[in-house]
Amino acid sequence: MSQNTLFDKVWELHKVANLPGGTDQIFIGLHLIHEVTSPQAFGALKDKNLKVKFPSRTVATVDHIVPTDNQSRPFQDNLAEQMIDTLEKNCFDNKIKFFNIGSGKQGIVHVVAPELGLTQPGMTIACGDSHTSTHGAFGSIAFGIGTSQVRDILASQTIAMNKLKVRQIWCENKLSNGTYAKDLVLHIINYLGVKAGVGYAYEFAGPAISALSMEERMTICNMSIEGGARCGYINPDEKTFSYIKGKLCSPPNKNWDKAIKWWESLQSDENSIYDDVVKIDAAKVEPTVTWGITPGQSIGVNQKIPTLEEIDPNDQFIAGEAYEYMGFKPGQPIKDIPIDVCFIGSCTNGRISDLRVAAQVLKNHKIAKHIKAFVVPGSERVAKEAKEEGLDKVFMNAGFQWREPGCSMCLAMNSDKLIGNQVSASSSNRNFKGRQGSPNGRTLLMSPAMVAVAAIKGKVTDVRDFLRK
Amino acid sequence: MNNQFKPPSGGFSKINGKCISLIGDDIDTDRIIPARFLKCINFDSLGQFVFDDDRKALKGDHPFDLDDNKDASILIVNCNFGCGSSREHAPQALMRWGIKAIIGESFADIFYSNCIAIGIPCFTLSKKSITIIQKHLENKDLFFEIDLFKSTASSRDLKFNLEIKKTSRKMFLSGEWDTTSKLIENNDLIEKKLNDLPYIKFNSSI
Ligand code: SF4
Numbered sequence: 289m290s291q292n293t294l295f296d297k298v299w300e301l302h303k304v305a306n307l308p309g310g311t312d313q314i315f316i317g318l319h320l321i322h323e324v325t326s327p328q329a330f331g332a333l334k335d336k337n338l339k340v341k342f343p344s345r346t347v348a349t350v351d352h353i354v355p356t357d358n359q360s361r362p363f364q365d366n367l368a369e370q371m372i373d374t375l376e377k378n379c380f381d382n383k384i385k386f387f388n389i390g391s392g393k394q395g396i397v398h399v400v401a402p403e404l405g406l407t408q409p410g411m412t413i414a415c416g417d418s419h420t421s422t423h424g425a426f427g428s429i430a431f432g433i434g435t436s437q438v439r440d441i442l443a444s445q446t447i448a449m450n451k452l453k454v455r456q457i458w459c460e461n462k463l464s465n466g467t468y469a470k471d472l473v474l475h476i477i478n479y480l481g482v483k484a485g486v487g488y489a490y491e492f493a494g495p496a497i498s499a500l501s502m503e504e505r506m507t508i509c510n511m512s513i514e515g516g517a518r519c520g521y522i523n524p525d526e527k528t529f530s531y532i533k534g535k536l537c538s539p540p541n542k543n544w545d546k547a548i549k550w551w552e553s554l555q556s557d558e559n560s561i562y563d564d565v566v567k568i569d570a571a572k573v574e575p576t577v578t579w580g581i582t583p584g585q586s587i588g589v590n591q592k593i594p595t596l597e598e599i600d601p602n603d604q605f606i607a608g609e610a611y612e613y614m615g616f617k618p619g620q621p622i623k624d625i626p627i628d629v630c631f632i633g634s635c636t637n638g639r640i641s642d643l644r645v646a647a648q649v650l651k652n653h654k655i656a657k658h659i660k661a662f663v664v665p666g667s668e669r670v671a672k673e674a675k676e677e678g679l680d681k682v683f684m685n686a687g688f689q690w691r692e693p694g695c696s697m698c699l700a701m702n703s704d705k706l707i708g709n710q711v712s713a714s715s716s717n718r719n720f721k722g723r724q725g726s727p728n729g730r731t732l733l734m735s736p737a738m739v740a741v742a743a744i745k746g747k748v749t750d751v752r753d754f755l756r757k
Numbered sequence: 758m759n760n761q762f763k764p765p766s767g768g769f770s771k772i773n774g775k776c777i778s779l780i781g782d783d784i785d786t787d788r789i790i791p792a793r794f795l796k797c798i799n800f801d802s803l804g805q806f807v808f809d810d811d812r813k814a815l816k817g818d819h820p821f822d823l824d825d826n827k828d829a830s831i832l833i834v835n836c837n838f839g840c841g842s843s844r845e846h847a848p849q850a851l852m853r854w855g856i857k858a859i860i861g862e863s864f865a866d867i868f869y870s871n872c873i874a875i876g877i878p879c880f881t882l883s884k885k886s887i888t889i890i891q892k893h894l895e896n897k898d899l900f901f902e903i904d905l906f907k908s909t910a911s912s913r914d915l916k917f918n919l920e921i922k923k924t925s926r927k928m929f930l931s932g933e934w935d936t937t938s939k940l941i942e943n944n945d946l947i948e949k950k951l952n953d954l955p956y957i958k959f960n961s962s963i
Contacts, residue, residue: 434874
């Protein structure tokens with residue numbers, strides 16, 4: 289049983305009661321909702337004749353279904369229109385703050401909350417979306433929930449949950465040039481496997497993590513769930529505090545010192561006890577690319593797709609499925625695999641720093657003729673900042689389409705989809721079968737820089753070779 | 758597929774049903790219900806679309822399409838079932854298709870708690886036992902009686918001791934898996950908690 293970690297402290301602080309069944313009743317400090325997983329929860333609340341308990345502790349935005357080309361209302365897609373309409377109505381009726389399209393604050397829920405200063409250390413944060421783990425980058429305990437739990441939070445601001453175990457993932461050394469947070473987290477998931485995190489919260493720590501910017505830390509925590517961990521977090525430090533300072537919803541100046549003092553008191557103690565500790569050498573991480581149908585099936589860009597004999601017996605079944613679905617041969621190098629579509633965006637890598645890195649690579653280059661490429665900023669604010677820096681021009685000059693903010697082709701609930709068995713180089717987080725909208729579409733996950741260079745070359749390329757020239 | 762869908766309610770201790778096996782590790786919720794079916798404001802129509810892409814790819818040979826499995830209600834799976842997206846649409850689609858309980862080697866966290874929250878108990882068994890069941894199902898039907906009191910699944914010739922989290926087992930026996938009413942009972946404690954949390958005080962209201 290873990291002791292004195294940030295997770296333990298925040299959990300204890302938010303515990304309302306021990307429920308008779310043996311679970312804990314946990315208070316949720318910030319509840320985020322979006323259009324896909326909330327309508328049924330509001331419906332259930334109505335059926336039970338209940339009201340929203342603390343409307344001011346819930347914040348809404350719209351992201352999954354928004355079209356990223358033409359956003360004028362009503363949306364062309366009737367069902368999408370019905371969903372945004374339902375969310376608008378539910379928020380209005382229940383006095384919930386809603387950051388709608390055009391407010392300047394809309395975007396992917398996990399991009400928006402941190403940039404508004406809503407996400408803070410020591411909070412419990414829940415959202416009907418598995419990538420809620422992103423917010424753990426600030427030292428909050430944040431996790432995805434289902435619609436029934438959304439209902440419970442609306443009704444009571446609490447949920448029933450079993451406490452998680454804590455695994456510390458200690459990352460030694462530093463990432464080398466041309467490798468990014470995305471490569472590190474793909475490497476960790478590959479090393480531990482996609483199920484290792486079940487029942488755990490992941491604490492990411494060590495010099496390699498301290499060296500990361502807040503946005504890079506969000507990329508790491510975002511993908512905890514791809515390693516099976518419902519929750520991932522990083523102890524807050526100076527970088528965390530200065531990122532939060534001055535944001536719309538952060539503590540006002542007069543309370544700032546009090547806030548910092550409290551945040552600092554939540555850090556994992558030096559002698560805290562973990563259920564498990566794992567060490568990773570960040571210096572050994574290479575630009576990493578997935579070759580299969582789970583985020584754990586990845587290799588360094590200069591490696592070959594593993595043969596069945598090279599794979600742990602427990603993972604051979606899914607590897608066999610991946611060979612068949614992807615159509616790549618065991619033993620084949622991942623480098624030079626031809627790409628059809630390039631996608632930069634998502635709650636993993638759709639922030640301003642991601643766009644900057646990709647634009648840096650694309651500057652004065654054109655994408656390969658056969659490539660369809662587009663960039664979808666993570667939020668209206670990211671889009672605005674990017675435009676102010678002229679990044680939109682860099683992307684468009686290179687041949688990318690510049691789109692409006694949303695989830696877009698990360699899960700293809702709007703009209704951005706792969707066609708047939710196209711191969712996409714994608715900065716998002718899931719390469720599941722059919723994830724990007726075509727039942728036989730194929731996704732290769734990689735960092736935004738690697739997506740950019742794949743767009744230029746039309747095939748999987750080592751961004752370090754490209755940068756060196 | 759079950760046309761007269763009735764959601765479970767209250768406590769229960771026994772589930773009787775025919776087994777259906779779905780072989781494979783890491784079957785994610787995008788596969789259970791692809792994203793295009795999430796464009797809905799209720800769960801009612803999801804049952805027919807469960808595993809839509811996988812079923813289309815297998816052209817009628819998917820376990821969820823076989824005549825033999827039409828009335829099945831106990832799903833047998835392998836490792837890390839339900840990983841990926843938190844969409845409750847996934848267990849809702851399974852439930853509306855007719856699934857009442859799932860037995861597997863292991864489950865993803867969010868999927869597991871979604872199942873509990875809507876009244877589908879998930880049990881685990883060793884790889885060896887799951888393989889025995891799946892082998893059996895290759896050429897024979899299998900009807901289980903699941904007993905939540907004893908945590909067992911038994912048929913005429915097979916019997917297994919199932920594992921389930923103690924807390925989940927209690928919830929099904931008592932009916933408390935339907936959590937909302939239990940949670941709001943602690944209204945006073947909830948209000949006190951709100952007033953005690955430092956960040957509620959030092960932040961301006963949203
Ligand atoms: S960007 Fe993708 S992973 Fe993130 S919230 Fe949207 S759909 Fe989910």
